[in-house]
Amino acid sequence: MSKPYLIAPSILSADFARLGEEVDKVLAAGADVVHFDVMDNHYVPNLTFGAGVCKALKKYGITAPIDVHLMVSPVDRIIGDFLEAGADIITFHPEASDHIDRSLQLIKSGGAKAGLVFNPATPLHYLDYVLDKVDQILLMSVNPGFGGQKFIPMTLEKLRQTRKLIDDSGFDIRLEVDGGVSEQNIREIAEAGADMFVAGSAIFGKPDYKRVIDAMRSELSKVGSFSA
Numbered sequence: 001m002s003k004p005y006l007i008a009p010s011i012l013s014a015d016f017a018r019l020g021e022e023v024d025k026v027l028a029a030g031a032d033v034v035h036f037d038v039m040d041n042h043y044v045p046n047l048t049f050g051a052g053v054c055k056a057l058k059k060y061g062i063t064a065p066i067d068v069h070l071m072v073s074p075v076d077r078i079i080g081d082f083l084e085a086g087a088d089i090i091t092f093h094p095e096a097s098d099h100i101d102r103s104l105q106l107i108k109s110g111g112a113k114a115g116l117v118f119n120p121a122t123p124l125h126y127l128d129y130v131l132d133k134v135d136q137i138l139l140m141s142v143n144p145g146f147g148g149q150k151f152i153p154m155t156l157e158k159l160r161q162t163r164k165l166i167d168d169s170g171f172d173i174r175l176e177v178d179g180g181v182s183e184q185n186i187r188e189i190a191e192a193g194a195d196m197f198v199a200g201s202a203i204f205g206k207p208d209y210k211r212v213i214d215a216m217r218s219e220l221s222k223v224g225s226f227s228a
């Protein structure tokens, strides 16, 4: 099942002092989704922002979907805060949840889409009994915790395996990739099966967001075409 490609800039690399304007700017430049990296200095060795910032962005007038990636442990007690803040998609790391099925149900019962996140070395078997309950699978292509890292090439094979798993299942599931995504490698990543692309430093680290997003879309338009 092929879906339109979605570009999701990670605000982790935005200028926090001007966050509302930064998000406006990146959406005006053609981004589809706002990616929101929540780090707790426990599950990952870094600390970012919580549901209050998500709520503030919604109040500021951001209408694009907010895709919340929880890098926190425990998981459940923060889900309600993000639902209340208006998060549209909430994903979490299965090994950080005491009850994966319960966490997924909590998210979905609050009206948001739910997904699982896999670090480069986290096995996909966590999907075995919940594939019918996930709307999104997020494959990390760096170890989580920091922006600006280099894409780990072995995750391309994991993307191919996950794409096959999704296609064989017949379920309607987005396949998102996060970490080291740029205009230089986005085509290869899409060819491996991703249909949603998180990019932080590759977008917010450049002066012209529209030029980068246009370049990414141009690369994506070549997916599946023959190379000379």
Ligand SMILES: O=C(CO)[C@H](O)[C@H](O)COP(=O)(O)O
Pocket: 010, 012, 013, 037, 069, 142, 143, 144, 145, 146, 147, 148, 149, 178, 179, 180, 181, 198, 199, 200, 201, 202
């Ligand atoms: O989840 C993350 C890190 O844990 C970031 O979203 C991710 O690394 C994106 O940043 P960049 O595009 O700069 O690699």
